[in-house]
Amino acid sequence: MKLFLMECGKTARGILYWLFVLVLFFAGVRPLDETVESELRQKDDPSSVFYTAADGVYARDSGGLTDREIQENMMAGAVARLLESYQKNAYEYYPFGYVKTKTLSEEGQRVILSYLEELTGMGEEAINGAAEESGEEEFRISGGGAYVLEPGQGSMAENGQYVIEPGDWKYTENSAEIAEASVPFDRFQEIMGEVDAMIGRGSCFSGEMLELYYCGNDMESSPMTERQHREFYESDHVTGAFARYYCDSISLVVLGLPALVMVELMMKDKNRRMQALVYPRTVLGARLVCTRFAAAVCMVMVPVLIFPARSLVMLVRFCKETGIQPDVFAFVKYALLWILPTVMLVMAMGLFLTILTENYSGILFTGLLWLAGRPSIGKIAGGNYGLFDLVIRHNTLKGYGRMTENLPMLALNRAVISGMALLFVALAIIVYETRRKGVGIFEKRKFFNGFKVKCTYKP
Amino acid sequence: MFGLIGRNGAGKTTLMRILATLSRPSGGQVTFDGIPLEDVKRIRSFIGYLPQEFSLYPEMSVQEVMGYLAALSGIPGKVWRERIPRLLRKVNLWDDRTKRAGRLSGGMKRRLGIAQALLNDPQVLIVDEPTAGLDPEERLRFYALLGEFADSRTVLVSSHIMSDIEAVCENVAVLDAGRLLFAGTAGELAEKAGGKVFEVTVPREGQESVKRDCHVLSAQGHGADVRIRALADRVPAAGRSVPCVPTAWDGYMELLRRQEQEVGE
Numbered sequence: 001m002k003l004f005l006m007e008c009g010k011t012a013r014g015i016l017y018w019l020f021v022l023v024l025f026f027a028g029v030r031p032l033d034e035t036v037e038s039e040l041r042q043k044d045d046p047s048s049v050f051y052t053a054a055d056g057v058y059a060r061d062s063g064g065l066t067d068r069e070i071q072e073n074m075m076a077g078a079v080a081r082l083l084e085s086y087q088k089n090a091y092e093y094y095p096f097g098y099v100k101t102k103t104l105s106e107e108g109q110r111v112i113l114s115y116l117e118e119l120t121g122m123g124e125e126a127i128n129g130a131a132e133e134s135g136e137e138e139f140r141i142s143g144g145g146a147y148v149l150e151p152g153q154g155s156m157a158e159n160g161q162y163v164i165e166p167g168d169w170k171y172t173e174n175s176a177e178i179a180e181a182s183v184p185f186d187r188f189q190e191i192m193g194e195v196d197a198m199i200g201r202g203s204c205f206s207g208e209m210l211e212l213y214y215c216g217n218d219m220e221s222s223p224m225t226e227r228q229h230r231e232f233y234e235s236d237h238v239t240g241a242f243a244r245y246y247c248d249s250i251s252l253v254v255l256g257l258p259a260l261v262m263v264e265l266m267m268k269d270k271n272r273r274m275q276a277l278v279y280p281r282t283v284l285g286a287r288l289v290c291t292r293f294a295a296a297v298c299m300v301m302v303p304v305l306i307f308p309a310r311s312l313v314m315l316v317r318f319c320k321e322t323g324i325q326p327d328v329f330a331f332v333k334y335a336l337l338w339i340l341p342t343v344m345l346v347m348a349m350g351l352f353l354t355i356l357t358e359n360y361s362g363i364l365f366t367g368l369l370w371l372a373g374r375p376s377i378g379k380i381a382g383g384n385y386g387l388f389d390l391v392i393r394h395n396t397l398k399g400y401g402r403m404t405e406n407l408p409m410l411a412l413n414r415a416v417i418s419g420m421a422l423l424f425v426a427l428a429i430i431v432y433e434t435r436r437k438g439v440g441i442f443e444k445r446k447f448f449n450g451f452k453v454k455c456t457y458k459p
Numbered sequence: 460m461f462g463l464i465g466r467n468g469a470g471k472t473t474l475m476r477i478l479a480t481l482s483r484p485s486g487g488q489v490t491f492d493g494i495p496l497e498d499v500k501r502i503r504s505f506i507g508y509l510p511q512e513f514s515l516y517p518e519m520s521v522q523e524v525m526g527y528l529a530a531l532s533g534i535p536g537k538v539w540r541e542r543i544p545r546l547l548r549k550v551n552l553w554d555d556r557t558k559r560a561g562r563l564s565g566g567m568k569r570r571l572g573i574a575q576a577l578l579n580d581p582q583v584l585i586v587d588e589p590t591a592g593l594d595p596e597e598r599l600r601f602y603a604l605l606g607e608f609a610d611s612r613t614v615l616v617s618s619h620i621m622s623d624i625e626a627v628c629e630n631v632a633v634l635d636a637g638r639l640l641f642a643g644t645a646g647e648l649a650e651k652a653g654g655k656v657f658e659v660t661v662p663r664e665g666q667e668s669v670k671r672d673c674h675v676l677s678a679q680g681h682g683a684d685v686r687i688r689a690l691a692d693r694v695p696a697a698g699r700s701v702p703c704v705p706t707a708w709d710g711y712m713e714l715l716r717r718q719e720q721e722v723g724e
Contacts, residue, residue: 003530006523013518268516276510277575280479281531282503288531437499438482 003283007265007295016264020257021303028250029307036242036311039397040318046223049232049241049397050318059223071185074214078192079119081204083127086112094202094209094377102199111198115191119183202377212381224398231400239315239330244382244394244403246308246331247338251391255373258300258343259350259366265296266354266362285433293351293425300343304335338392341417345390348424355431385409387416460609462628463617464711470637471617472511475587478615479508491583507581509572511588511617517561521552521571524560525578532579539578546574550604566597570604577608584608586616590623602627621708631707633714640714645707652690652705652713659687661698668697674716676709690716 011017043050046059085091089109091102104112116127183191189207196206203209224232232241269275278288308331319326327333346366353362373390382394383402392410394403403410465471476482477489480499489496496502515524522543529539547553550570555563563571569589576584586605590598605614606627618624624631625645633641633648641648656676659669666678666685673689680686687698690713694700703709 002526002536006527006530010516272516273512273514274516276476276479276481276508276513277515277528278531279481280503280506280508281528282500282533282579283531437480438476 003288003291004295007292008299010268011261011265011296011299014261014264014268016257016260017299020253020261020300023257024250024253024303025307027253028246029310031249032242032246032308032311035245035397036314040314043318049224049228050238051224052229058226058229060225070215074210075119075185075188077214078188078205078210079116082112082119082195083116085204086116086127091199092204093200094380095200102203104198108198112195115195119188119191206377208376208378212378227401228398231398233324235400235404237327237330238319238324239312239327240334241397241400242311242315243308243330243334244338244399245397246311247334247392248380248382248394250304250339251342251393252370252374254300254304254339254343255346255391256366256370258296259346259369260363261300262293262296262347262350263354263360263362263366265292266351267358267360270358279436285436286429289351289355289429289432290425293347293428296351297340297344297347300347301335301340304339304343305332337414341414341421342391344421345417345424348421348428352424352428352431355428355435358435385413387413389413390417460606460614460616460628460630462624462631463615463634464619464621464624464631465617465634466715467619468636469619469634471619471634472587473637474634475508475510475585475615475617478583479506479510479585481508504579505582507576507579507584509569509576509584509586509589511591513572515560515563515568515571517559519560520557521547521560521563522556524571525575528575529578534579542578542580546577549607550574565592566594566601569593569597569601573601573604573608582612584612584614586614588617588619590618590620598623621711625707633711635715635718640718641710648707648710648714649705650710652709654702655690655692655713656703656705656709657689657691657695657700658703659689659695659698659700660684661687665697669695672696674712676712 039048039050042048045051046053086109089103091104092099093102094100113124113127117123120127192205192207192210196203199205204213232238236244269278312328312331316326316328318324346369349369350362350366353365354360369390375389375391375393378384379386379389380393380395381402382392382396382399383406385392385406387409392413463471463474473482477484477496480496480502484496491502491505494501516527519527525543525547526539529543534542544553544556547556550573552567552570552574555567560568560571573586573589576586589605590601593601602623605616608614609627616624616628629644631641631643631645631648632639641651657673659673660681661669662683663680663685666687669675669687669689673687673691673695676688676690678685678687688703689695690709694702705713
């Protein structure tokens with residue numbers, strides 16, 4: 001235990017560890033806190049996950065739509081989104097799995113304008129005029145019909161947030177009223193393809209994203225359906241939905257940075273020239289490697305578990321006020337089941353590569369792992385799990401059902417990832433023991449700048 | 460105490476590393492009291508090692524470093540809680556126990572090094588070039604300390620400074636280019652130069668002829684003359700030569716001279 005605690009202390013003294021904590025905070029915790037606050041503030045808004053319809057009537061579930069209705073929804077939603085992006089000259093795309101915004105040149109904006117003219121049948125003046133009128137207000141598309149925010153509705157709160165009251169919404173059965181596409185679906189797809197090429201990889205207008213957002217994947221920021229409402233309150237107990245969302249937010253951070261923490265810890269022996277003091281000790285290599293691994297993993301998991309505390313308190317408070325039983329351990333459960341296996345694998349690879357090469361190439365390899373291991377955009381809605389997926393995505397507060405439907409594959413995936421992590425730890429132990437006994441590995445290779453022994457002994 | 464002496468690159472550190480189970484020999488056999496080197500776990504339980512080049516986690520305090528290495532040595536908490544203060548007092552670092560290892564002077568670091576090597580109360584203490592980089596006073600203090608620890612255990616110390624080895628070791632081995640040239644007492648080593656050490660006094664302009672005929676050990680100016688201590692197979696022809704009583708240092712130099720002659724031939 002003493003050794004474990006000392007290794008924890010060593011980990012906490014690393015610069016890269018604090019870099020990880022910082023990135024984790026900005027990439028995962030702040031978005032979570034903001035989302036919780038925003039959803040709570042708009043809890044009476046039909047699109048908020050907290051929304052409870054007084055009359056018990058919710059939006060239609062997109063699962064019951066026909067293909068034609070889905071196409072119409074997709075076109076209406078995409079055109080509305082394109083219009084909004086054009087107005088702000090801010091086009092969202094996901095180059096590395098995280099959302100980024102692209103600003104187009106004047107020429108690019110002109111091209112988009114021509115597409116909008118073609119798609120809506122409106123002229124330049126009308127499109128730009130719509131921009132001036134609509135201001136910051138957004139179109140909300142949902143299956144079959146839509147809640148439309150009328151221009152001039154909503155108000156600006158003191159903190160600068162735009163607040164929409166329930167009365168600000170007007171429900172319309174035909175979403176085409178919002179932004180009617182006046183082209184056939186094939187031409188719509190062609191235009192979207194060209195827009196996607198202009199914006200860049202993973203834009204919101206790629207076929208993959210359109211399918212994701214408008215084909216019943218629980219990704220829409222549309223009004224809650226009854227199923228989603230039930231899942232949120234009865235299955236997720238409120239906190240579960242946010243725990244998944246949090247795990248998704250930090251998924252790309254934990255796919256890479258924990259390896260740096262491990263590499264830094266393992267390189268300390270070499271950098272401080274401590275190997276000659278550590279290697280001849282009686283401690284078993286297995287014990288030392290496992291202790292270091294466990295300590296580093298624990299230190300990485302500590303902020304992962306602590307950071308959502310503020311959001312959890314807000315959610316529990318809401319639950320108490322409304323008489324709902326929250327799952328106070330939701331964040332811990334999801335962090336341990338979804339995040340821990342990824343952290344273990346990434347750190348185990350960092351551990352193994354650092355012991356093998358005794359240099360920082362572990363960082364390079366884990367960088368490559370990060371690039372290769374990022375899930376495709378199609379997986380961000382969750383529920384679509386592969387056996388060897390390194391991270392689990394679930395970039396929505398909805399979709400509990402999608403997860404449970406694929407739970408066996410999810411469980412298998414996490415088990416496989418954990419198993420691979422343990423395999424790398426086992427390999428690391430073997431290499432460590434070999435090194436301790438003075439067997440040089442890659443001694444002659446400059447790239448693997450190993451623990452060189454200049455042996456001049458001649459019997 | 461057993462001293463291992465040799466030039467830089469003679470193989471002292473390699474041998475020390477082999478004995479400390481950090482390197483594998485390319486040939487030959489090593490046993491500790493009958494225990495083969497391959498029984499690494501057993502050997503590690505009774506050896507202590509202070510490497511020539513080492514550093515410590517600079518962010519840890521002296522006490523933390525000791526505690527960490529004690530944990531790695533598998534020493535029970537009850538034992539190290541008593542042993543660490545005792546060792547730190549012994550090496551005169553108790554008052555500096557909260558000081559960060561990165562802020563220790565060279566001498567303090569060496570003393571901490573010897574303390575950590577004694578953590579598991581080893582029967583064999585392997586100390587590689589312990590005084591490299593220390594000033595003469597620190598060197599003397601360090602060897603005195605090492606002498607204290609040698610009372611109840613075998614201490615194997617390497618150096619390329621003969622006077623250090625001669626002052627503290629009963630037995631000496633000379634290593635050169637990975638080969639053992641000599642093993643015996645310091646007196647026996649001195650005898651290797653018996654009848655071959657001369658003090659030659661020559662005018663300054665005549666010292667070149669002495670250098671040609673002899674192996675110069677030292678030279679000291681005395682007014683217009685130079686007093687040269689030299690190794691030679693016969694009495695040097697130049698100047699006034701007086702035979703000298705050889706020291707272990709002379710014996711060591713004689714061994715190296717012979718070795719060079721053999722290689723030259």
